[in-house]
Amino acid sequence: MTGRIQLRHQDGIAFVTLSHPGKLNAMSRAMWRDLKAVFEKLQAGDARCVVVQGEGGNFCAGGDIAEYPEFRFSEASLRNFHEHGVWGGLQAMLNCDVPLVAQIDGVCMGAGLEIAACCDVRVAGTSARFGAPIAKLGFPMAPREAQLLLRTAGELTARELLLQAVVLDAATMAQRGFLNSAVADSQVASTALLSAQRITGLAPQAARQNKQTLRALNQPKAADTALPDAYRYAASAEHQEGINAFLNKRQPVF
Amino acid sequence: MTGRIQLRHQDGIAFVTLSHPGKLNAMSRAMWRDLKAVFEKLQAGDARCVVVQGEGGNFCAGGDIAEYPEFRFSEASLRNFHEHGVWGGLQAMLNCDVPLVAQIDGVCMGAGLEIAACCDVRVAGTSARFGAPIAKLGFPMAPREAQLLLRTAGELTARELLLQAVVLDAATMAQRGFLNSAVADSQVASTALLSAQRITGLAPQAARQNKQTLRALNQPKAADTALPDAYRYAASAEHQEGINAFLNKRQPVF
Amino acid sequence: MTGRIQLRHQDGIAFVTLSHPGKLNAMSRAMWRDLKAVFEKLQAGDARCVVVQGEGGNFCAGGDIAEYPEFRFSEASLRNFHEHGVWGGLQAMLNCDVPLVAQIDGVCMGAGLEIAACCDVRVAGTSARFGAPIAKLGFPMAPREAQLLLRTAGELTARELLLQAVVLDAATMAQRGFLNSAVADSQVASTALLSAQRITGLAPQAARQNKQTLRALNQPKAADTALPDAYRYAASAEHQEGINAFLNKRQPVF
Numbered sequence: 001m002t003g004r005i006q007l008r009h010q011d012g013i014a015f016v017t018l019s020h021p022g023k024l025n026a027m028s029r030a031m032w033r034d035l036k037a038v039f040e041k042l043q044a045g046d047a048r049c050v051v052v053q054g055e056g057g058n059f060c061a062g063g064d065i066a067e068y069p070e071f072r073f074s075e076a077s078l079r080n081f082h083e084h085g086v087w088g089g090l091q092a093m094l095n096c097d098v099p100l101v102a103q104i105d106g107v108c109m110g111a112g113l114e115i116a117a118c119c120d121v122r123v124a125g126t127s128a129r130f131g132a133p134i135a136k137l138g139f140p141m142a143p144r145e146a147q148l149l150l151r152t153a154g155e156l157t158a159r160e161l162l163l164q165a166v167v168l169d170a171a172t173m174a175q176r177g178f179l180n181s182a183v184a185d186s187q188v189a190s191t192a193l194l195s196a197q198r199i200t201g202l203a204p205q206a207a208r209q210n211k212q213t214l215r216a217l218n219q220p221k222a223a224d225t226a227l228p229d230a231y232r233y234a235a236s237a238e239h240q241e242g243i244n245a246f247l248n249k250r251q252p253v254f
Numbered sequence: 255m256t257g258r259i260q261l262r263h264q265d266g267i268a269f270v271t272l273s274h275p276g277k278l279n280a281m282s283r284a285m286w287r288d289l290k291a292v293f294e295k296l297q298a299g300d301a302r303c304v305v306v307q308g309e310g311g312n313f314c315a316g317g318d319i320a321e322y323p324e325f326r327f328s329e330a331s332l333r334n335f336h337e338h339g340v341w342g343g344l345q346a347m348l349n350c351d352v353p354l355v356a357q358i359d360g361v362c363m364g365a366g367l368e369i370a371a372c373c374d375v376r377v378a379g380t381s382a383r384f385g386a387p388i389a390k391l392g393f394p395m396a397p398r399e400a401q402l403l404l405r406t407a408g409e410l411t412a413r414e415l416l417l418q419a420v421v422l423d424a425a426t427m428a429q430r431g432f433l434n435s436a437v438a439d440s441q442v443a444s445t446a447l448l449s450a451q452r453i454t455g456l457a458p459q460a461a462r463q464n465k466q467t468l469r470a471l472n473q474p475k476a477a478d479t480a481l482p483d484a485y486r487y488a489a490s491a492e493h494q495e496g497i498n499a500f501l502n503k504r505q506p507v508f
Numbered sequence: 509m510t511g512r513i514q515l516r517h518q519d520g521i522a523f524v525t526l527s528h529p530g531k532l533n534a535m536s537r538a539m540w541r542d543l544k545a546v547f548e549k550l551q552a553g554d555a556r557c558v559v560v561q562g563e564g565g566n567f568c569a570g571g572d573i574a575e576y577p578e579f580r581f582s583e584a585s586l587r588n589f590h591e592h593g594v595w596g597g598l599q600a601m602l603n604c605d606v607p608l609v610a611q612i613d614g615v616c617m618g619a620g621l622e623i624a625a626c627c628d629v630r631v632a633g634t635s636a637r638f639g640a641p642i643a644k645l646g647f648p649m650a651p652r653e654a655q656l657l658l659r660t661a662g663e664l665t666a667r668e669l670l671l672q673a674v675v676l677d678a679a680t681m682a683q684r685g686f687l688n689s690a691v692a693d694s695q696v697a698s699t700a701l702l703s704a705q706r707i708t709g710l711a712p713q714a715a716r717q718n719k720q721t722l723r724a725l726n727q728p729k730a731a732d733t734a735l736p737d738a739y740r741y742a743a744s745a746e747h748q749e750g751i752n753a754f755l756n757k758r759q760p761v762f
Contacts, residue, residue, distance in 0.1 A: 099417045120413045135710035140717035147725050152409065155660065155722070156685050159628045162718045163607045164706055176685060177410050177430060198418055202389035203492045203508045209394035209484075210416045214409070216481055217401050217474075220725075227724055230717075238711045254711045353671045374667040405663065431664050431684060452672055456643035457746045457762045463648035463738075464670045468663070470735055471655050471728075 003027070003064065005034035006055075007041070012200045013193075014047035014098075018054045018115070024061035025054040027089075027111040029071075029081070031064075035089035035115075043096045048200040048207075050096070051192050052119055053103040059128070060112025065137070068243050072139075075234040082142040082231070086111070090148065093118035094215065097208035099199050103192035104128050105185065109167075114145055117152040120211070122178060123192045124170040125185035130178070133165035138242020138252060139233060143225040151218065153178045257281070257318065259288035260309075261295070266454045267447075268301035268352075272308045272369070278315035279308040281343075281365040283325075283335070285318075289343035289369075297350045302454040302461075304350070305446050306373055307357040313382070314366025319391070322497050326393075329488040336396040336485070340365070344402065347372035348469065351462035353453050357446035358382050359439065363421075368399055371406040374465070376432060377446045378424040379439035384432070387419035392496020392506060397481045401474055407432045511535070511572065513542035514563075515549070520708045521701075522555035522606075526562045526623070532569035533562040535597075535619040537579075537589070539572075543597035543623075551604045556708040556715075558604070559700050560627055561611040567636070568620025573645070576751050580647075583742040590650040590739070594619070598656065601626035602723065605716035607707050611700035612636050613693065617675075622653055625660040628719070630686065631700045632678040633693035638686070641673035646750020646760060647741060651733040659726060661686045 003020030016038055018025040027035075042050055054060050071077040093100065093115065102119035109131045116122055124130075132149065134141060141149065141162055149158045157176045160166055170182035183191050199207065233239050238254055245252035257274030270292055272279040281289075296304055308314050325331040347354065347369065356370040358378035363385045370376055378384075386403065388395060395403065395416055403412045411430045414420055424436035437445050453461065487493050492508055499506035511528030524546055526533040535543075550558055562568050579585040601608065601623065610627035617639045624630055632638075640657065642649060649657065649670055657666045665684045668674055678690035691699050707715065741747050746762055753760035 120417050122410075135714050135718075138711040138714060140714040140721065143721050143725070146718070146721045150722065150725055154685055155726075156630075156688060159722065160688055162722075163628050163710075163715055164703060165710055166706075175429070175683070177408055180410060180414055195418060198420075201508070202417075202419055203392040203496055203506070205487060205490060205492050206389050206392060206394040206496075207417055209487065210389075210400070213394065213397050213400045213481060213484070214404065214413065214416075217397070217404055218409075225725070227721060230721070233713065233717065236713060238713050242711055242714075252711070254709070374671050376664075429683070431662055434664060434668055449672060452674075455762070456671075456673055457646040457750055457760070459741060459744060459746050460643050460646060460648040460750075461671055463741065464643075464654070467648065467651050467654045467735060467738070468658065468667065468670075471651070471658055471733070472663075 002030045005031055005038050007038050012048040013196045014042055014050045016050055016052045018060050024058045024107055026061045026064040028064040028067055029085050032085045032089040036092040039092035039096045042098055047098055048204050049196040050098050050100045051103055051196050052100055058106030059104045059108040061107045062110030065246055073235050075231045078234040079231040087144050090114055090118055097211045099207050101192050101195045103188055105188050117148050121180050121195050123188055124179050124182050125188040126170050126182050127185050128170045129167050130173050131167040132161045135165040137246055138238045143227045143230050147220055147225050256284045259285055259292050261292050266302040267450045268296055268304045270304055270306045272314050278312045278361055280315045280318040282318040282321055283339050286339045286343040290346040293346035293350045296352055301352055302458050303450040304352050304354045305357055305450050306354055312360030313358045313362040315361045316364030319500055327489050329485045332488040333485040341398050344368055344372055351465045353461050355446050355449045357442055359442050371402050375434050375449050377442055378433050378436050379442040380424050380436050381439050382424045383421050384427050385421040386415045389419045391500055392492045397484050510538045513539055513546050515546050520556040521704045522550055522558045524558055524560045526568050532566045532615055534569045534572040536572040536575055537593050540593045540597040544600040547600035547604045550606055555606055556712050557704040558606050558608045559611055559704050560608055566614030567612045567616040569615045570618030573754055581743050583739045586742040587739040595652050598622055598626050605719045607715050609700050609703045611696055613696050625656050629688050629703050631696055632687050632690050633696040634678050634690050635693050636678045637675050638681050639675040640669045643673040645754055646746045651735045651738050655728055655733050
């Protein structure tokens, strides 16, 4: 069992559920592939709105670190993971013209934060927690993912999350402009559903064209995110120490 | 009577008033032409500051929808309306080197939001309302106008306004960074005037050069906003349904 | 005595102190040269974090205006001051891959605001004050500096500070997304130190690479900030009036 992405449809709304029981829905490589397939299907379909949610009270805790030793310490496989695996999934979300509503309960970290960042509307519960504490794992954020975080969370928050590895609460993320609203935990699902229902009553082609226009306006130049040395750290002592320490449940020494 | 743009001068301050009685100052094509002419005149003149306001307790409700059937359902005339009519007026505002203060009472929707977005300082009353609910009218935002909204309201708010067709209050728009301040309704005019008076006491050429510099830094590449298919929706069923439903005072069915 | 930049190291943290006694740490030309040298040294060194602070309860009041008549009224020397003196110091800060924490007490104006804008994390006391009131001195902001302000303070705040010459408090600057936190004045130093200590425990190469990535993503095109007429105002009556009035402790007449 390496987790999966569930898809169901109801009343013109598609529900995409991140599901990795016992791992707070951490994204495995299989889940990134599923995410890509699911959003390519949604783009070709006729859903009027998509709600993206996590199973069991949490959105997504990040990547599935148990898999990391298998591929992160070689530059080629590390690059392939970020540029094709992770970005394949995120790009499929960004390429989807159907409006996406993120329903954020519990933890929303790393990969989860990036998945939320690909949505158009973001609703979270007051006890939700946000972060990208990969500096504790000894590695930097991949360029395209950093560009996504910069664009959606803003520069102050991107630097705070990456350089200080802090975890921010929903009120702060709303104040910083990442969340449309922070509501009582018990109201997250109904608030997200209300947003989705509102969207399904509006002109669907206008929505698709608005998303296309905003995407064209935001398009980074290819050169911006193609940093040639981005994955040279693969075999570095720091990277290995961060991940090994985590897997051995000890503090890393950098 | 299709509305007009009034201009008066007092103590080095120019007052530009959007005026379309009985229509909450909705912008007709004639008013867009007037707006262009007024701001070209202001750019060539010696006013030290411009206050932009609406007549009779509202800023501007949007476009004058009664005119829409005349030109919106043909791609050529639709493109001409947005790229020359609307953008002619907005570009004249953006090209004006004199500082512009928006004094926002009541509704500030669609065209009104865009006019406010061209100002340098934005003051609103607590009961002011902001939106761009064109998804109810069955059409997307034109690219240049979307770029303007993105830059001034931020991506979260731009997507919320366009994809959900929500109306946001002044407190939210201040929190989102669109308004410099939200004040008691009775204080909007005096707050805007105080801002303008403050500006008239400062160095006028420095202000003009600061605006030129910020404009150069913000300049979108031509390609960014020239989306070839932007107006292909002109004759679409969705577009016609949205506008016809509005004019017939019924709910659209998309 | 024209002020200096002090540097000391403790427990992996470098402390950079702006020091110009009796002038609220206003930046003289000598201090800009020192700032460049200090940050080039830090970039080549092994500090894990840098705290940037001002001496004696204030961050920095701006430029040292007493020096201005010596060089500001000739276009060549004015250009040299901004493009090489000021920007030399700021660019060295922006080029530094070590995380920078701004500890902001008291006044943070003009040059001080720009120095703070080059930091990654910004903590201020509730009584701190922020501004760039150069419109009172009769001159506009240099293009690269305006680009920096636009990127870090946002467009609304950049226009408010430059066109209205207002002074904003820490709560407003936190709400506008310029400050990570506004804390009690007595807690500024300890909050900044805690941030720095937190950073020193995290992966140092990941931090450096994150800063390189974000810098690459933010890189303005050269053309964007090379405005040929940017310093033509050097000998203008307005510029001379602004600076002379300040030095003679009278109100300028523009």
